[in-house]
Amino acid sequence: MSFIRNEDAAFAQRFFKRYYIEHGEEVYVPERIQEREFGYFTFAEKVMVRHISFTSPGELTQMLAEKAPLHVYHSTAFYKYPRAPMDEKGWICSELAFDIDADHLKTPCRKSHDFKICRNCLLDYPVDVEKCAKCGAPLEKVEWVCESCLETARSEARKLLEILESDLGFEKIRLAFSGNRGYHVVVSDEHVLDLGQQERREIVDYVMAAGLEVRLLGLEGRRVRVEAAPDLGEPGWRGRIARQALQLLVSKNIAEICELAGERRPQSLTRDLEKLGKIEADRVPWSALSASSRRILLRAAVEAAAAHVDAVVTQDVHRLIRLGNSLNGKTGLRAQMINPNDLDDFDPMWSAVALPIDEEAHVKVIRSGGIRLRGLEIPPISRSIVKLPLAAAVLLLCRGVATLP
Amino acid sequence: MAAIRELSMMAKYPFLPEARGELAKYGITLESFSDPAYRRVVERAKRRILDAIEYGDDVNPSSISDDDFVELASFPLSVAMIAAIGDKRLARRFALATSSLVIKLLESENPEWRDEMVLRIARDFFGMDVRRDSRIVSGIAYDYSLGLKDYLRGALAFNKPEWKLVNRVVERGRVLVTAHELIRLLKDRVMEHILSLVEKAGKVGALPSPVEEAIREIKERMPTAIQLELTTVKSGPETWPPCMRTIADRLMAGENISHFANFAFAAFLSNIGFEPHEIIRFYANRPDFKERIAKYQVEHIAGLRGSRTKYMTPSCSTMKTNGLCIKDGALCGGIRNPLAYYRRATKKIGKIDKNKAEVGGERGEAGGEVIGDSGPNGDTPSDQQISGNPR
Ligand code: SF4
Ligand SMILES: [Zn+2]
Ligand SMILES: [Zn+2]
Numbered sequence: 001m002s003f004i005r006n007e008d009a010a011f012a013q014r015f016f017k018r019y020y021i022e023h024g025e026e027v028y029v030p031e032r033i034q035e036r037e038f039g040y041f042t043f044a045e046k047v048m049v050r051h052i053s054f055t056s057p058g059e060l061t062q063m064l065a066e067k068a069p070l071h072v073y074h075s076t077a078f079y080k081y082p083r084a085p086m087d088e089k090g091w092i093c094s095e096l097a098f099d100i101d102a103d104h105l106k107t108p109c110r111k112s113h114d115f116k117i118c119r120n121c122l123l124d125y126p127v128d129v130e131k132c133a134k135c136g137a138p139l140e141k142v143e144w145v146c147e148s149c150l151e152t153a154r155s156e157a158r159k160l161l162e163i164l165e166s167d168l169g170f171e172k173i174r175l176a177f178s179g180n181r182g183y184h185v186v187v188s189d190e191h192v193l194d195l196g197q198q199e200r201r202e203i204v205d206y207v208m209a210a211g212l213e214v215r216l217l218g219l220e221g222r223r224v225r226v227e228a229a230p231d232l233g234e235p236g237w238r239g240r241i242a243r244q245a246l247q248l249l250v251s252k253n254i255a256e257i258c259e260l261a262g263e264r265r266p267q268s269l270t271r272d273l274e275k276l277g278k279i280e281a282d283r284v285p286w287s288a289l290s291a292s293s294r295r296i297l298l299r300a301a302v303e304a305a306a307a308h309v310d311a312v313v314t315q316d317v318h319r320l321i322r323l324g325n326s327l328n329g330k331t332g333l334r335a336q337m338i339n340p341n342d343l344d345d346f347d348p349m350w351s352a353v354a355l356p357i358d359e360e361a362h363v364k365v366i367r368s369g370g371i372r373l374r375g376l377e378i379p380p381i382s383r384s385i386v387k388l389p390l391a392a393a394v395l396l397l398c399r400g401v402a403t404l405p
Numbered sequence: 406m407a408a409i410r411e412l413s414m415m416a417k418y419p420f421l422p423e424a425r426g427e428l429a430k431y432g433i434t435l436e437s438f439s440d441p442a443y444r445r446v447v448e449r450a451k452r453r454i455l456d457a458i459e460y461g462d463d464v465n466p467s468s469i470s471d472d473d474f475v476e477l478a479s480f481p482l483s484v485a486m487i488a489a490i491g492d493k494r495l496a497r498r499f500a501l502a503t504s505s506l507v508i509k510l511l512e513s514e515n516p517e518w519r520d521e522m523v524l525r526i527a528r529d530f531f532g533m534d535v536r537r538d539s540r541i542v543s544g545i546a547y548d549y550s551l552g553l554k555d556y557l558r559g560a561l562a563f564n565k566p567e568w569k570l571v572n573r574v575v576e577r578g579r580v581l582v583t584a585h586e587l588i589r590l591l592k593d594r595v596m597e598h599i600l601s602l603v604e605k606a607g608k609v610g611a612l613p614s615p616v617e618e619a620i621r622e623i624k625e626r627m628p629t630a631i632q633l634e635l636t637t638v639k640s641g642p643e644t645w646p647p648c649m650r651t652i653a654d655r656l657m658a659g660e661n662i663s664h665f666a667n668f669a670f671a672a673f674l675s676n677i678g679f680e681p682h683e684i685i686r687f688y689a690n691r692p693d694f695k696e697r698i699a700k701y702q703v704e705h706i707a708g709l710r711g712s713r714t715k716y717m718t719p720s721c722s723t724m725k726t727n728g729l730c731i732k733d734g735a736l737c738g739g740i741r742n743p744l745a746y747y748r749r750a751t752k753k754i755g756k757i758d759k760n761k762a763e764v765g766g767e768r769g770e771a772g773g774e775v776i777g778d779s780g781p782n783g784d785t786p787s788d789q790q791i792s793g794n795p796r
Contacts, residue, residue, distance in 0.1 A: 225544070
């Protein structure tokens with residue numbers, strides 16, 4: 001989804017430009033900038049300008065101020081010739097990137113807030129409608145992002161950071177909000193730079209707990225192999241599974257456990273939990289559970305503790321990633337860089353608001369969910385012309401749910 | 406074995422730099438072997454190679470001599486002979502057998518000395534980031550921790566779930582391994598190292614006649630390279646997509662390829678109508694080829710065994726994520742499954758054998774990974790895998 005009319009795009013671009021002129025120096029300058037490939041989308045055409053590079057930070061900020069692009073990206077890879085076509089670039093090495101996108105997470109709120117619109121008639125429809133009732137044109141889907149979507153993404157980012165730091169021991173970690181509904185994490189420790197695709201795959205499987213073998217956890221079959229069963233204080237996935245499992249057991253929230261495990265038949269678990277009585281907080285009572293309850297609990301614990309990232313992104317050593325602190329053309333929000341230690345306090349709808357809220361503009365809104373910008377509550381809007389703070393107006397224009405009146 | 410224990414370290418591990426230094430003291434060159442006094446050295450060098458041909462990975466230390474000097478001097482000579490013969494397949498088999506011998510010798514050392522040797526080879530010789538770390542976790546007694554990168558580099562060659570990073574104890578960037586596992590990882594390093602020695606040795610000019618004589622004997626005992634005869638299938642590699650052709654080339658060169666590549670290739674061949682015994686021909690050039698196991702695996706993929714489900718060729722996107730797609734599909738014109746390439750190519754040349762080729766069922770996006778991880782090896786049925794990404 002993008003702008004409904006060209007005028008809407010031109011309007012938004014004016015403020016992008018102003019941002020880059022006034023705040024250009026806040027934009028993140030990646031290390032070894034000369035060896036990176038950059039790419040951007042303009043407001044006018046829908047093609048990416050790729051294979052460009054800069055010899056200095058100044059050149060980058062100048063380009064941003066001049067072109068005021070819709071989106072701007074840089075490679076996580078370093079190249080000998082970043083401007084050359086792909087197979088002549090001379091790949092040197094690449095940072096290790098992780099992409100968390102609420103789009104890939106099945107947030108339950110989704111059904112309640114996504115909708116479709118007809119761009120001709122400026123009408124909105126429920127998601128399951130295919131064609132506009134008035135003009136018959138195919139509809140476009142709008143994926144709204146709510147606070148709960150953002151919270152889900154944040155919790156995935158939190159899990160990912162914990163695994164990257166405590167298990168994998170990475171130290172140079174950059175974290176950024178995507179400016180829409182996700183987070184990007186880039187690891188640049190020296191020793192990860194020349195990892196190949198296969199090694200990156202092992203790492204992404206690790207953070208996602210993909211390929212985890214139940215047999216090796218000693219929990220398979222009728223009898224628990226006590227010495228092999230995961231214990232709370234153990235390093236890596238074993239301890240993580242044990243801690244998560246205990247937490248789930250203590251909660252006694254059978255519905256949640258089954259939901260996490262994708263399990264339809266909670267009977268055995270209910271029975272086992274009743275029998276269990278009071279749960280000691282110092283170890284997981286694996287042996288007191290039946291084989292099937294154990295399996296359900298384990299699946300739930302793994303699902304709850306795994307970091308859900310886009311595996312393809314991590315394996316791709318030629319990926320372009322959104323430039324930190326640049327503006328995201330889907331929202332006008334800033335792809336805010338965050339100190340990983342501050343993730344819990346980060347409020348995307350506060351810190352990432354980069355366009356003015358003390359100026360206002362009139363827009364014709366087809367439909368919008370509620371928004372909270374810098375503490376300002378904007379209630380849901382439907383089919384009306386309203387005056388909004390500029391940041392909110394641009395956000396709705398970018399999402400393609402509003403147009404200039 | 407008692408005699409072997411008495412051998413010096415350099416005689417047992419003659420690829421180590423100390424061994425080369427020791428040998429240099431004697432001042433022997435290739436020329437020296439024309440002297441019959443060195444007959445036992447030439448004999449042992451020949452034996453090393455013949456054992457490799459005959460036993461491959463299954464060599465045992467029984468033909469090791471009890472003479473330090475013979476062991477020490479015969480190793481570089483056997484490398485020079487392998488280089489002179491110039492057969493890649495033989496070189497790989499020799500490297501495999503030699504590394505296999507090395508780890509068997511390591512395993513047979515008394516534990517204290519073994520640990521020291523292992524550390525010395527891993528850390529000092531191969532520069533691996535390894536530390537002693539004795540701990541019992543999950544009932545397993547670990548002896549070392551290995552830096553993440555060195556672990557991954559070595560473990561990727563193995564397909565058993567036990568080696569997968571997610572099933573390891575990983576803490577602060579270090580992976581716990583047992584002494585036995587570290588030795589297993591060293592084996593591949595030793596193998597690579599020996600291949601590089603062969604490469605460095607290059608072709609040598611005229612060789613002393615006893616050596617020439619030994620080489621002649623070896624050549625007679627070398628199995629002839631396996632030729633492909635594609636009798637049941639009318640379409641050859643020219644109809645295969647670039648990814649599959651590349652895998653085939655690498656197999657024919659005797660290179661080791663990833664488990665997933667094996668799986669994808671075998672599934673592809675099976676889908677286009679190859680019989681299991683024809684598929685196995687491709688694997689016969691591998692240095693560690695064992696017909697019985699290969700046959701079992703291929704029949705499994707072809708659906709003749711086990712679950713009887715016939716595995717489908719992984720989709721292009723799965724091939725891509727496994728790094729097997731060539732030039733990002735630029736040569737294939739936007740297809741979604743390698744079978745589509747074959748189908749198009751065979752249509753073009755009008756040679757499709759309707760009875761043999763089953764190109765109907767193509768695997769979708771979901772990819773063959775899970776099957777690739779657990780199916781063909783038969784280690785573990787796939788329903789025992791849990792994964793954190795069912796979304
Ligand atoms: S596009 Fe498909 S068929 Fe072509 S090389 Fe890539 S994976 Fe193989
Ligand atoms: Zn309409
Ligand atoms: Zn939501």
